[in-house]
Amino acid sequence: MANIASTTTTHQATGPVSYKGEGFKNGAIQALLWLNAVIMLYPLFVMVMSSFKSNAEIFSSPLALPQSLNFANLEKVWSETNFLQYLGNSLLVTSASVALILVVGTMAAYAIARYEFRFSGLWLMFFLSGMTVPLKLAIIPLFLQLNALNLLNTYAGLILVYTAMGIPSAVFIMTGFLRALPKELEESARIDGANEFVIMWQVMLPLARPAMVIVAIQNAVPIWNDFFFPLILITSDSLKTLPQGLTVFMGEFVTDWGVLFTGLTLAALPITLLYILLSRQFIAGLTQGAIK
Amino acid sequence: MKADWRSKPFHLSRRSLWIAFLLAPAAVIMMTFVVWPLVSALQLSFFRFEGLKPGDFVWFENFYKVLFQSPFRDATYNAFWHNIVVFFALMVLENGVALLIAYALLKELPGHRLHQVIVFLPVVLSAVIVGFLWKLLLHPLFGVVNAALGLFGIMGPAWLGSEATALGSIVFANVWHWIGFPALVLLAGMQRISREVLEAARLDGAGDWTILTRIVWPLIAPSVTIVTVLTFIGSFNWFELPLLMADMEGSPGRSTDVLALYFYRTAFGSVTSGIQDFGQGSALAVLMFLFVGAVTFIALKFLRSRELEI
Structure with missing residues (x-):
C-alpha cells in the first residue's frame, strides 16, 4: 500500500504526457469519478442533513435541506437512549482488545523473530494457520466454551474472542517487521549488559512502532464495527456495543426518523473523523492483507 | 546450538x-x-442436542437432515442459491466497477488522492450503519431514492418489500459499502506495473480499452486472484446486511435468505425454526466451512496457474 502514497511523487517526476484527444477523455474520466464521489457521499450527506430535520420535514420533503438547525433529535438521543453507554462500551472493548492483541501478538512475534529455538517455525505456522480460519462458523462451540468459562455476556469474553481473532495477523506482520531489524543493535545492547527484557522493550520495540500502527488500525476498525459477536455473546443492554446498540435504537424509534438519522450520524462520526485525519494509515492498514 | x-x-x-x-x-x-472451538465444531455436528447439552451420538443424522430432508433441505438449497447469486452479482457490480475506478485513479488526474479517500470512506463504517441508512433511503414512501426517482416521474418500487427487488437492493448497499476495497487493492496492483510499459503502449497508439484489457488486466492477475477469493468468502459469510435490511427470516418470502442467516436461525432459534438446534447448526457450519475451504483451495490453484500463464 505504500505505493499508493508514493506514486504521486514518482509520476510527477515522469510528468503526464498529453496526446491527441487526451484532454477531452480526461475530462470524461474526471466527470465519472465525480459522479462516483456523489454516489458515495450523497447518502451520508442525506443522513447528516436529516438528523437536523423534524419528522414532518423528513416525510414531506426528503430531498430538501433542513429549514433550520434543529437539535431536538440530538437532545432526544442524549436523554432518552443509552447511546453514551453503548459508545463507552465500544471504546472499552475496542481499546482493550487492540491493546491485548498488540501486547501478546508482539511478544510471540518477538520470540519467533529474534531468537533461535527448536520448533520456532512450527510456532509461526501455528499462529499463521489462524489467519485462514473463519471463526464465525465456529460460533456454536465458541458460545459453549464461553458459557463453560462463565464469560458469556461479559466484556472479558468479547475482548478475548477479538484478541484471539487478531493474534494471527498481528504475529504475521510483527514477525516480518521484527526479523528485518538489524542484529547489531541487539548485540551491542547485550554487550553493554542489558538483559533480554530491556533489549526488547527499550531497543527493539521502539523501532517497531510503524508496524504496530498498522496492526492497531487493522484490528481496531473491524472490532469497532463488529456486530456479529456481540449479537451472540452479549445480552445485557448495559454491555452492548455501539453497532449492537444501534439495532436496539432502530427498534425503539421505528417511526421517529429524525432520531434514527441522528443515531446513525453520531455512530458514524467518531470513525469518520479519525479516517479523515489518518486516511493514509487507514487505507494502508485495512488493505494490508490483500496487497503484498 | x-x-x-x-x-x-x-x-x-x-x-x-x-x-x-x-x-x-x-x-x-x-x-x-480458536483451536478448541474449531476442533469441537466437527464433533458437535454428530450429536443430537437438548438445549445447550449434547445428547445422543447420531452419526450423520444432522447432515442428512439439512441436506436431504424436507423442510430443512429446501431452506438449505434456497439459501445456497442466493449466496451464489450474490457472489456473481458482486463480481460484476462491485469488482467490475472497482476495476474501472482503479484504472481511472491510475491516471492520477487532479484530485485523485481525494477520490481514493472518498471511495474508501464507506469501508470504514459499520455494516449496521450502512444497512440501516440504506433501509431508510430505500423506503418506498419517505426514502430519498424514490423521492429522487419521483422528480423524473418514475414511481419507484418497494425496494426491500418485494421479492423481485429485495436481494438486489441489499447487494447494491453492499457494493456501496465495500467498493473502495477492491478499487484500492486493484489500484495498488496497477501501480506496480512499470510506467515504461504503459507509456510504450500509448506511444504505439494503443487506446485505453486496449491498455486496460491487454496490458493492465494480465499484469494485475495476483490482485484479481485475491479480490476474487475474498469476494467468494465474503459472499458465503454474508450476514449483517440481509439481517439488518430484511430480517432474520430472509423476508420477503425467503427471497433474501442466505446460508449464514439460515445457520443463525437454526443454531440460535427464531420464530419460524422454533427452538435452537446446535446439532443441525453445527452440521450446517461444517458443510459451509468445507465448501468454502474446498472451493477457495481449488480456485487459488486455478487462479495461480492462470497468473503464471499470462
Missing part, C-alpha cells in the same frame, strides 16, 4: 523460560478461543 545447550544449562534454561513467557499468552488465548 546443541553444544551450547549442554554447556550452559543454566543460562539457556533461563532463556527458554523467557521464550516460553513470550509465547504463552498468545498460545493460550489461541488454543482456548
Whole structure:
C-alpha cells in the first residue's frame, strides 16, 4: 500500500504526457469519478442533513435541506437512549482488545523473530494457520466454551474472542517487521549488559512502532464495527456495543426518523473523523492483507 | 546450538523460560478461543442436542437432515442459491466497477488522492450503519431514492418489500459499502506495473480499452486472484446486511435468505425454526466451512496457474 502514497511523487517526476484527444477523455474520466464521489457521499450527506430535520420535514420533503438547525433529535438521543453507554462500551472493548492483541501478538512475534529455538517455525505456522480460519462458523462451540468459562455476556469474553481473532495477523506482520531489524543493535545492547527484557522493550520495540500502527488500525476498525459477536455473546443492554446498540435504537424509534438519522450520524462520526485525519494509515492498514 | 545447550544449562534454561513467557499468552488465548472451538465444531455436528447439552451420538443424522430432508433441505438449497447469486452479482457490480475506478485513479488526474479517500470512506463504517441508512433511503414512501426517482416521474418500487427487488437492493448497499476495497487493492496492483510499459503502449497508439484489457488486466492477475477469493468468502459469510435490511427470516418470502442467516436461525432459534438446534447448526457450519475451504483451495490453484500463464 505504500505505493499508493508514493506514486504521486514518482509520476510527477515522469510528468503526464498529453496526446491527441487526451484532454477531452480526461475530462470524461474526471466527470465519472465525480459522479462516483456523489454516489458515495450523497447518502451520508442525506443522513447528516436529516438528523437536523423534524419528522414532518423528513416525510414531506426528503430531498430538501433542513429549514433550520434543529437539535431536538440530538437532545432526544442524549436523554432518552443509552447511546453514551453503548459508545463507552465500544471504546472499552475496542481499546482493550487492540491493546491485548498488540501486547501478546508482539511478544510471540518477538520470540519467533529474534531468537533461535527448536520448533520456532512450527510456532509461526501455528499462529499463521489462524489467519485462514473463519471463526464465525465456529460460533456454536465458541458460545459453549464461553458459557463453560462463565464469560458469556461479559466484556472479558468479547475482548478475548477479538484478541484471539487478531493474534494471527498481528504475529504475521510483527514477525516480518521484527526479523528485518538489524542484529547489531541487539548485540551491542547485550554487550553493554542489558538483559533480554530491556533489549526488547527499550531497543527493539521502539523501532517497531510503524508496524504496530498498522496492526492497531487493522484490528481496531473491524472490532469497532463488529456486530456479529456481540449479537451472540452479549445480552445485557448495559454491555452492548455501539453497532449492537444501534439495532436496539432502530427498534425503539421505528417511526421517529429524525432520531434514527441522528443515531446513525453520531455512530458514524467518531470513525469518520479519525479516517479523515489518518486516511493514509487507514487505507494502508485495512488493505494490508490483500496487497503484498 | 546443541553444544551450547549442554554447556550452559543454566543460562539457556533461563532463556527458554523467557521464550516460553513470550509465547504463552498468545498460545493460550489461541488454543482456548480458536483451536478448541474449531476442533469441537466437527464433533458437535454428530450429536443430537437438548438445549445447550449434547445428547445422543447420531452419526450423520444432522447432515442428512439439512441436506436431504424436507423442510430443512429446501431452506438449505434456497439459501445456497442466493449466496451464489450474490457472489456473481458482486463480481460484476462491485469488482467490475472497482476495476474501472482503479484504472481511472491510475491516471492520477487532479484530485485523485481525494477520490481514493472518498471511495474508501464507506469501508470504514459499520455494516449496521450502512444497512440501516440504506433501509431508510430505500423506503418506498419517505426514502430519498424514490423521492429522487419521483422528480423524473418514475414511481419507484418497494425496494426491500418485494421479492423481485429485495436481494438486489441489499447487494447494491453492499457494493456501496465495500467498493473502495477492491478499487484500492486493484489500484495498488496497477501501480506496480512499470510506467515504461504503459507509456510504450500509448506511444504505439494503443487506446485505453486496449491498455486496460491487454496490458493492465494480465499484469494485475495476483490482485484479481485475491479480490476474487475474498469476494467468494465474503459472499458465503454474508450476514449483517440481509439481517439488518430484511430480517432474520430472509423476508420477503425467503427471497433474501442466505446460508449464514439460515445457520443463525437454526443454531440460535427464531420464530419460524422454533427452538435452537446446535446439532443441525453445527452440521450446517461444517458443510459451509468445507465448501468454502474446498472451493477457495481449488480456485487459488486455478487462479495461480492462470497468473503464471499470462
